[in-house]
Amino acid sequence: MHISSKDIEKNGSNVRQNFLRALEAVKKISHDFIVITGDLGHDVDDNGYAWLKSKLSGLKYFVIPGNHDISESLAEGFGLNGSIYDGKIFYKERIGGHDFIFADTSIEWLDIKMLDKLIDRKGKKGNTFLFMHHPPSLCNAKHMDTYYPLSNHIEATEFLNNCDQIEHVFCGHYHTAHQVKNDKFTIHIGPSTWYQIGRKLKKFNIRHTRPGYTIIDIDDKVKVKNYFL
Numbered sequence: 001m002h003i004s005s006k007d008i009e010k011n012g013s014n015v016r017q018n019f020l021r022a023l024e025a026v027k028k029i030s031h032d033f034i035v036i037t038g039d040l041g042h043d044v045d046d047n048g049y050a051w052l053k054s055k056l057s058g059l060k061y062f063v064i065p066g067n068h069d070i071s072e073s074l075a076e077g078f079g080l081n082g083s084i085y086d087g088k089i090f091y092k093e094r095i096g097g098h099d100f101i102f103a104d105t106s107i108e109w110l111d112i113k114m115l116d117k118l119i120d121r122k123g124k125k126g127n128t129f130l131f132m133h134h135p136p137s138l139c140n141a142k143h144m145d146t147y148y149p150l151s152n153h154i155e156a157t158e159f160l161n162n163c164d165q166i167e168h169v170f171c172g173h174y175h176t177a178h179q180v181k182n183d184k185f186t187i188h189i190g191p192s193t194w195y196q197i198g199r200k201l202k203k204f205n206i207r208h209t210r211p212g213y214t215i216i217d218i219d220d221k222v223k224v225k226n227y228f229l
């Protein structure tokens, strides 16, 4: 989202309008809950949390921090003070018989020990779904893989390849909309509502500024589809 406290236009798109357009589209679709996968604010001390909260009021939603957020401020803004451990937001929700884990990677690093504590190792194979801002592995997107990857992506990938409970990981951060299969799990990167980045070039390049969102349909199978306005 990258919302600031002011209504501004950046990189060729109106940041707030783009978010609202995506939100309006999502509201029209029957859903159990919405997940906002990090970088809610753009500047750590000039975020638009109050504005975002007002737009999300009445909806069932969960948030995780991204590298542009400060976990303490986000927790304060969204009532997550009880989910802060060692300065990081980690929590789990059980909905419709599935476990959903929300993990903090705001310092570009995943606390694997903390994640491990939240996983029910006796839980059914593939029945735990992980949301984290950064993709846990490099994702075949040159600019982001080169300059902004998760710093411990090698350890995170190894951990998830040895965790039967998690088969799907949902992320943001890369400003792309694509999926990457690993040995034992799939990474689903959802688009930004601000702008999308091309995957082929190492240098920063905006592919388009249409806001996007992802629909995740969990039934016997897991179906994931990205949409752009």
Ligand SMILES: [Fe+2]
Binding pocket: 039, 066, 067, 068, 133, 172, 173, 174
């Ligand atoms: Fe990010």
